[in-house]
Amino acid sequence: xxxxxxxxxxxxxxxxxxAVEAFGGxxxxxxxxxxxxxxxxxxxxxxxxxxxxxxxxxTPFYVSSMTAGHRDADPLNRVLAAACRRRGWTMGVxxxxxxxxxxxxxxxxxxxxxxxxxxxxxxxxxLSQAISSHSEEIQHLADSLQAWAMIVHANALQECLQPExxxxxxxxxxALARLTQDLSVPVVWKETGCGVNSLTLNKLLGTGLAxxxxxxxGGTHWGRxxxxxxxxxDLRKEAAEAFSDWGIGTVDAILSAKExxxxxxxxxxxxxxxxxxxxxxVDSAKCFALGADYVGFxxxxxxxxxxxxxxxxxxxxxxxxxxxxxxxxxxxxxxAEFRQRQVWKWRQSPVTKN
Ligand SMILES: Cc1cc2nc3c(=O)[nH]c(=O)nc-3n(C[C@H](O)[C@H](O)[C@H](O)COP(=O)(O)O)c2cc1C
Numbered sequence: 001x002x003x004x005x006x007x008x009x010x011x012x013x014x015x016x017x018x019a020v021e022a023f024g025g026x027x028x029x030x031x032x033x034x035x036x037x038x039x040x041x042x043x044x045x046x047x048x049x050x051x052x053x054x055x056x057x058x059t060p061f062y063v064s065s066m067t068a069g070h071r072d073a074d075p076l077n078r079v080l081a082a083a084c085r086r087r088g089w090t091m092g093v094x095x096x097x098x099x100x101x102x103x104x105x106x107x108x109x110x111x112x113x114x115x116x117x118x119x120x121x122x123x124x125x126x127l128s129q130a131i132s133s134h135s136e137e138i139q140h141l142a143d144s145l146q147a148w149a150m151i152v153h154a155n156a157l158q159e160c161l162q163p164e165x166x167x168x169x170x171x172x173x174x175a176l177a178r179l180t181q182d183l184s185v186p187v188v189w190k191e192t193g194c195g196v197n198s199l200t201l202n203k204l205l206g207t208g209l210a211x212x213x214x215x216x217x218g219g220t221h222w223g224r225x226x227x228x229x230x231x232x233x234d235l236r237k238e239a240a241e242a243f244s245d246w247g248i249g250t251v252d253a254i255l256s257a258k259e260x261x262x263x264x265x266x267x268x269x270x271x272x273x274x275x276x277x278x279x280x281x282v283d284s285a286k287c288f289a290l291g292a293d294y295v296g297f298x299x300x301x302x303x304x305x306x307x308x309x310x311x312x313x314x315x316x317x318x319x320x321x322x323x324x325x326x327x328x329x330x331x332x333x334x335x336a337e338f339r340q341r342q343v344w345k346w347r348q349s350p351v352t353k354n
Contacts, residue, residue: 026218026277027251058088065092135182158222186210195248198256217247218277281322
């Protein structure tokens, strides 16, 4: 197994352990959705379809970027793709860095695309690779997938703690502005579980991005994963411990973005996506209530996908049902209504679960 494969396999294996999740850090438990005891609607009037990039799509959910760069990913990608197609979810693939470096035979993606022609897929590349590559090379990555959008991910903490890391982010905003001009598909920026603050968001909005995924702290934590991966005598192991709580919670990150709402509403509106520790349809309803347009799940979708397509389909259906139920109990029949009504407050008393 080569280094790329080994690293991706390590990431998948280690991400499955609960010890690498920043559980509780997302802030969802501090948000109370305001129960509507008398919703003036019937459950079957609740519609979770939404509009992203001016297109109506069946659900407001996507599987966040995870698998792409290793050979064993094909069966897993196919399980994810089959369930996403069935349920109308969008699928993000993991980093395509390997494709940039090795210029491999792309027949695997061709076959994959032939089997899932109508699926909406999002390509993925790291910020430092986006900075050091020509726009044509990134366009080529998008074309190889017939991507619906191209995601550029920023993972500053992980790049420092990963022995093979590339923490070279100078020129990041410039690279994003270039790609938003040059690529034929919408460009999305995302974090990978450490969130984003409002100053950075403000600057990101100036680059012409089509969407920003805050991917906040509270779920998969790359400091913890790289810490678990590091050898005992590696100083990165100790550092990973010191950084195990590093990040901006998903709730705080969405609210920071909401402060910038007037900017987002301007010409070339930037869509706000939320991921990072989203585990249930109720968490997703909180994201929509706080201002998100689209919500992503990574680790829990991976865990379900490893059990097969049927299991994943059932898992997705359960998240959709939870969102619909939350909407019914808020008296909301359309995702767009979340933006028109105040349906949450800060929770006063701690949550107690028996
Ligand atoms: C196994 C695994 C691999 C991942 N690989 C990538 C990647 O290649 N590119 C990327 O942008 N994010 C990657 N992520 C980050 C996720 O897309 C997401 O931002 C993060 O895991 C937070 O979501 P979660 O708490 O639902 O897992 C990966 C996550 C997991 C669990």
